[in-house]
Amino acid sequence: MIYKNKFSVLCLVFVFLSLIAGQEAKAESLEVIYQSEAFTSPAVLRQAAISDRSYLPMDLQTISSVYNYAFESSGFYDPSRPMTIRLSYDMASYDLKTLFAFDWASRRWLPLKTKDNPAEKYVTAETKSTMDRIVLMSKPGVMSVGKASWYKYKNGLFAASPDYAKGSTLRVYNTDNNKFVDVTVNDYGPERDKHPDRVIDLDYVAFSKLASPGAGIISVRVEPLKATVLPGKQLVSVPSSVLAAPSLTASSAVIFLEKDGSVLWGKNEKVVAPLASLTKLVAAKVFLETNPDLKKIVSYVYQDEAYNYEHVKPYESSRLRVKEGETMSIEDLLYSTLVGSANNTAESLVRVSGLTREKFIKRMNDIVREWGAKDTKFIEPSGLAPQNVSSPLDYAIIAKEALADSLIAKISSTKKYTFRTRNTDEPHTLNNTNQLLKTAAYEIIGSKTGYLDEVGYCLMTRVNTPSGNIIAVNFGSQSKATNFSDNESLIKYGQSVLAK
Numbered sequence: 001m002i003y004k005n006k007f008s009v010l011c012l013v014f015v016f017l018s019l020i021a022g023q024e025a026k027a028e029s030l031e032v033i034y035q036s037e038a039f040t041s042p043a044v045l046r047q048a049a050i051s052d053r054s055y056l057p058m059d060l061q062t063i064s065s066v067y068n069y070a071f072e073s074s075g076f077y078d079p080s081r082p083m084t085i086r087l088s089y090d091m092a093s094y095d096l097k098t099l100f101a102f103d104w105a106s107r108r109w110l111p112l113k114t115k116d117n118p119a120e121k122y123v124t125a126e127t128k129s130t131m132d133r134i135v136l137m138s139k140p141g142v143m144s145v146g147k148a149s150w151y152k153y154k155n156g157l158f159a160a161s162p163d164y165a166k167g168s169t170l171r172v173y174n175t176d177n178n179k180f181v182d183v184t185v186n187d188y189g190p191e192r193d194k195h196p197d198r199v200i201d202l203d204y205v206a207f208s209k210l211a212s213p214g215a216g217i218i219s220v221r222v223e224p225l226k227a228t229v230l231p232g233k234q235l236v237s238v239p240s241s242v243l244a245a246p247s248l249t250a251s252s253a254v255i256f257l258e259k260d261g262s263v264l265w266g267k268n269e270k271v272v273a274p275l276a277s278l279t280k281l282v283a284a285k286v287f288l289e290t291n292p293d294l295k296k297i298v299s300y301v302y303q304d305e306a307y308n309y310e311h312v313k314p315y316e317s318s319r320l321r322v323k324e325g326e327t328m329s330i331e332d333l334l335y336s337t338l339v340g341s342a343n344n345t346a347e348s349l350v351r352v353s354g355l356t357r358e359k360f361i362k363r364m365n366d367i368v369r370e371w372g373a374k375d376t377k378f379i380e381p382s383g384l385a386p387q388n389v390s391s392p393l394d395y396a397i398i399a400k401e402a403l404a405d406s407l408i409a410k411i412s413s414t415k416k417y418t419f420r421t422r423n424t425d426e427p428h429t430l431n432n433t434n435q436l437l438k439t440a441a442y443e444i445i446g447s448k449t450g451y452l453d454e455v456g457y458c459l460m461t462r463v464n465t466p467s468g469n470i471i472a473v474n475f476g477s478q479s480k481a482t483n484f485s486d487n488e489s490l491i492k493y494g495q496s497v498l499a500k
Contacts, residue, residue, distance in 0.1 A: 024346045030067055034086040041096040047108040060441075063097070064089055064136035074356050085112070087136050088122040094199070096142040096163075096224070102133040109135070116221070118145050140441070142229055146199030147219040148172065150207035153187065157250040158203040160187035168227035172200060174210040175219045182225065191232070229440055246489040251456070251476030254487065255494040256396035258469040263393065264497045265490070272375050273475050275390040276450030277318075277341045279383030281412065284338055286363045287349045294331035297422055298352050300324060305344035307357075319344040320428065327422040337415040339410070340430035341449060343382040350381050368394075371401040386454040391471040399460050399471050403446040409462070412447045413437060435484045436461055442491055445469065449483070457483035463491050469496035 019090050037194065045477045064087060085099060097116045100109040112134075123136060142163040151160065159170060164185050173180040183206050190198040199222055204213060211218045246253070252268035263269065284422035302324045308317045320342040322328070330352060333410040350360045364378045373394040391396070403409045415437050417430045433449040436442065446462030457477040472490035477483040 009197065011070070015374075029088045031086040033086055041199040047068075047353065052171055057361040060098075060137040061095075061140050062135060063138050066133060066135045068133050077250075082126040083130050084124055085127055085134060086122055086124045087134075088236075089136060092119050093138065094143050095140055095143040096144040096222075097123050097136060097138045099123055100135050100137055101127065101129065102135075116144050127404070134159050139229060143222070146177070146219075147195075147197050147217050148200050148202055149190070149198065149217045150202050150204050150213055152204045154203060155205050155461045156203055157181060157183045157206045157209075158186045159183040159206060160189040160193045161185045162189060163199075163230060164224065165228040165230055169225040170200070170227060171221070171223040171225055172202065172206070172210065173221040175221050177211070179210050181206050185227075246486070246493050248474060248486040248489060249478040249482040250474035250486045252392050253472075253474040253490060254392040254396050255490050255497075256393070256400070256471040256473070257494075257498075258400050258471055261397070261400075264470065264494050266393065267370075269393040270375070270391050271392075272389050272391050274386040274452050274455040275376075275383065275388055275395060275475070276452040276455060276457055277343075277383040278390070278395055278448050278450040278460055279378060279381065279388050280337050280341065280346050281402045281408065281448050281460075282364050282378065282398060283346050283349060283360075283369060283381035284334060284366060284386065284408050284411075285405060286360060287334070287353050288405060288407065289363070289367075290353045290355065292330050292353070294329065294334065296330050296352075297327050298330055298333070298348075300326045300328070300348065301351065304347040304351060306444045307347045307380065308343045308382060313382070320430075322421060322426070326424050326426070328419065329422075332419045332428075335411055335414065335419070336428075336430060338411045338448070339414050339417045339432050339435050343384055346382040368398055371397055373397045383450055383452070386452060392475055395460060395473050396471045399446060399448075399462060399473070403462055409446045413444050413462075434459065434461065436488060436491075446471075451480075459483050459487045461487050463494075465495055465498055470494040 013298065025480040087099065089097075097114060099112045099114045101112055102108075102111050112127065114123050114125045116123045155311065159172070160168070162172065166185055166187070169182060170185065170269050171180055172184050181202075181203060190201050192198070199220060202210070204243070207213055207218075221386075248267060248268075250267070252273065253273045254266045254269035255264040256262075257264055300322045305314075305317070305319055308319070318341055319356070320336045320340065330349075333345045333348045333352070335341040337349060350357050353360055355363070361378055361381060365376075368376045373390065376394045376398065377388065379385050403412070403440040413432075415432050418428065420427050432447065434444075434447040437444055437447060442461075443464040444461055446460070448460045450458035455476050458475045459477070459479055460471065460473045463472070472487050472494060474483070474486045474490060477486045
């Protein structure tokens with residue numbers, strides 16, 4: 001489509017990229033407003049798969065299509081006068097919404113300062129870019145519009161919020177008169193289950209900046225300035241229906257309710273396949289059965305990694321990079337095995353356990369059979385051997401039992417662990433291989449990743465929900481990115497089933 005203005009003839013091209021798989025098409029529209037003229041694309045929206053979903057923020061919900069826009073003629077634009085992006089949406093909610101633009105240099109989605117108008121169902125944000133990729137996302141359970149009351153506590157510009165952590169700075173607008181005040185969160189409240197429409201409560205002094213305290217309750221809009229969202233936020237309202245069944249790249253998967261062992265959903269959940277590094281959870285459990293002194297200092301032995309090389313080439317094995325004779329605590333070995341998924345330290349645990357390697361591996365097989373995982377078998381403790389096999393359902397049973405050990409649950413869901421070798425003082429930083437731990441959307445209380453060429457990517461995540469712990473397991477996801485998106489789809493579907 002071609003439009004004219006006083007600068008030049010230009011063409012605004014919108015390329016609709018996609019909706020996240022599983023969402024319904026939405027009657028949405030996008031405008032770019034410059035010099036008071038709107039350039040609009042009446043795009044026909046269709047459902048499709050996002051090719052680069054790995055870059056989307058995992059703790060947010062995508063609620064629009066992903067758009068590219070570009071101007072054919074660039075000379076018309078004066079960068080001192082920014083354009084306004086206006087995106088209409090069809091999801092009626094008061095959740096916090098943010099427009100994101102994709103930064104190609106860093107391969108990250110960066111937030112734009114966004115103003116939401118939920119009554120009219122559109123958001124706006126300013127940009128200086130004549131071409132960009134944008135998407136609208138929301139933070140479920142974090143309200144941006146609602147009611148506010150007041151309380152007397154410190155007599156200052158303070159607020160109580162059920163969404164943001166203490167110390168967060170928020171701008172609160174009275175939507176009736178457009179007055180605003182900047183406040184600092186210093187308390188928790190109001191309780192959302194008792195006051196579902198209350199977005200925030202203000203200290204008496206802060207409330208007085210917006211309205212007379214005699215008003216009691218006012219309508220407000222909250223804009224985070226420098227804020228941290230509280231972890232474990234849940235949906236504001238219980239879904240009226242269960243989400244569509246997960247659409248996965250994984251060859252097999254299960255959603256398992258821990259308290260009664262019921263299967264909430266499954267896909268080839270009894271099919272046996274290599275389980276890769278998910279093996280390590282069982283190795284850790286057998287090791288802890290020996291009642292080790294976790295503070296004991298032990299030496300590394302090259303033979304530990306030599307066992308790994310019976311199954312893969314040295315450059316293919318994830319390992320803790322230490323040399324023969326370097327010393328560390330047994331606790332360091334345990335964290336290296338479960339957080340960093342190091343294959344050599346899994347063998348180190350076997351060596352320092354006091355059991356022979358043969359007896360250790362036999363115990364791994366015996367213990368899972370005792371738990372009821374009849375189709376699981378191990379020939380070594382790291383998961384490098386494709387002969388280590390299980391099924392998603394078997395592994396959900398294993399995870400339930402292994403994670404009953406609070407130490408395993410704690411270590412496996414630790415985001416980062418650092419230590420130094422004792423005799424060489426070499427620093428080591430271990431980052432958890434489960435990227436879902438970076439989001440505050442779920443209370444993750446157990447985790448393990450895995451990968452082998454023979455099966456693809458695998459993941460187990462245990463999540464605490466109001467209705468009980470769920471264990472989501474997927475085998476054979478097609479990429480590292482889809483490994484996490486597959487597992488997240490399982491978590492979301494499980495939550496929706498339990499909330500119904």
